[in-house]
Amino acid sequence: MRFVPVVAFLLLLPLLPGSALASERFPPPDFETGYKQPQTITPHARWPVLEYLDVFVLAGALGLSAYLVMKKRSRRGIAALSIFSLAYFGFYRQGCVCAIGSIQNVALGLMGSGYHVPFSVVAFFLLPLLFALFFGRTFCAAVCPHGAIQDVVLLRPLRVPGWLEHTLGLLAYIYLGAAVVFAATGSAFILCEYDPFIALFRLTGSFEMVTLGVCFLVIALFVGRPYCRFLCPYGVLLGLLSRVSKYRVTIYPDKCIKCRLCEDSCPYGAIREPTPEPVAVGRAAGRKTLLLFMALLPVLIAIFSWMGVGIGPSLARSNATVRVAERVWREDTGKASGTTKASSAFRYTGQPPQKLYKEALQIGRRFRTAGGLFGAWVGLVIGLKLIALSVKRRRFEYEADRAACVACGRCYPYCPEEHVRLKALAEIMAKEAVT
């Protein structure tokens, strides 16, 4: 009796088909001692209602942030709120769900690949954009944990030269385009994969990710918010929307007296100085440059989209199906010897390779289109940047750049008018207390 299973096993050994198909090799025992089989336990996930709590906290934090930035004008309040956000969205929620990553879910969801975007992700994608439409980048100011972690380590901000700022700023647009391409084709979520801070929020992660995070933090000591300014794809969307926002961050509470005290107060290079009187000669030349760049725009789009179509096939290798198909094809045609884990896993399923090839070709075609669109996007971004740089808009006061300002409120206390305002307020309050 004791060796029955062993004998059965030995007898069955030559007959074993594949492997997972195997069940029932050893019949279930008939227990005589009244033994009861334990249940397989299935622990539950996080309570789903907490997802709504996240959205609620997000909405509350956004509202509070807008109030602190626009109405209260309190740097201390903004800093306190950003530390709360860092603790809640960063270390407690461990960086997931996040607005930056939600771009990919939305892209994948819109492509209609059968992927359903959860309610909380839709909320995390749309709420900050909605707030940006009215109050500018108040999400960046005190709600985003990525912004907060860089903001708190800022030690001694160096001024980034204008040309470098503009050039690096383009990276974020390209990163956004790439993220949408990879997500929409169902291949990869690159924003999550290469997120520099997630490993720090989770206090664990691969060596590369922790190193990347630490490097970003070290850079953030001297260059204010490097991720936000030069890489963040969600910041691109927020920046675009805050260009047309209803209310905007102003350095002064009432009017600018051009005292120049705020000039160096912004660690993120977002303060624009008043423009000098335009000179007639310079204007004519400027107009010529502008026309040239406008003519260049379609050319740039055409060139880059042609290049994009060209790199489509190499981008397609990011897709797992395409990789397996290529490997199986190489093995079948004798171009590669041996098998990989993926190719043997595919063969194990017993499906015909033709079906796999067909699927891979379809994805490849999608990548050609996506690559072309991505190229066109890069061309458009570069072209528009050149145009924007050659348009000279007159400024009469010191202004916070609508797109670049992350509403951190550091410039407020530099403005003498602000001190006047605060004192006046204090006087009024004192008077009211008396009466």
Add this chain to the structure above:
Amino acid sequence: MAEGENSKGRREFINGGLRGAMLMGFGALTGLLLDRGQAEDTVWQIDPDLCTQCGNCATYCVLEQSAVKCVHAYVMCGYCDLCTSYFEPQPNALNTGAENQLCPTGAIRRTFVEDPYYQYTIDESLCIGCAKCVKGCTTFGNGSMFLQVRHDRCLNCNECSIAKVCPSRAFRRVPASQPYLLKVKPHAG
């Protein structure tokens, strides 16, 4: 200065128009995203029928100790004395000696039920999801041991980093209300 005022008014008007357009766009987007047939939220899970026990689950999870654990469907188990999940291919003896065990962390507990049957229980706090025992059970046994994402540990990352490297694409998103893909094939006869 009047010109400046004018252009300011014009810009404000254009901005207002753009804002309105954006708002409508947001509305449309929300409708589109939330409409999709009222589908449910999802979590990651492993389809045990596709799993090839490659061992990636143990190393690629973002958690220090993988959220993937070995799960035992007792109804499928043969309660073998010579359990190919528990013992090394050529064990010295069929006892609980560490040198006989296949599990690198000793996470499987073997308890005597009645002659000649033994119960095998997974200690999930020790299990690292390496699938060595799963391989043993699927190749030579009933396949009652298999890997599952444990949702009390899983962070439900936006894109599961094990799913990315899973060679057999056994990882997929499943409805959050049915978060496990358990093997419960009842015994025939």
